Amino acid sequence: MDQSTQQNAAMVEQSTAAAATLSAEASRLRDLVNQFTLDRDAGHVAEPRRNVRTMAA
Template identity: 55%
Template structure:
């Protein structure tokens, strides 16, 4: 039981160190992102999101590789039967 307690304590230390490291990286990322200007303020009109064109299901292709060459395979048939 003492060994399990020591392992748990070690994991807590590792988790604490990782969370402090992540906090520092998040602050650095925030500092880097703050350098960008997004233009306009709250009253600036926003651009509409670009429309996505739907790809027909028949157009989907899968590729397999052989060495460093991609080989065209049969079209993908989506089915829940394999699950």
């Protein structure tokens, strides 16, 4: 393989890895955003659902 072909192959691999990372991040962001619900009648944002345990003081 000549140098240009090798560079193109490397860029394709990097692009593929970046696309996979972006897809995973988008999925995680979707999950985070889905924790919020809208109260359509009141016109304001409802409190998020919390899955956090509180620590004893």
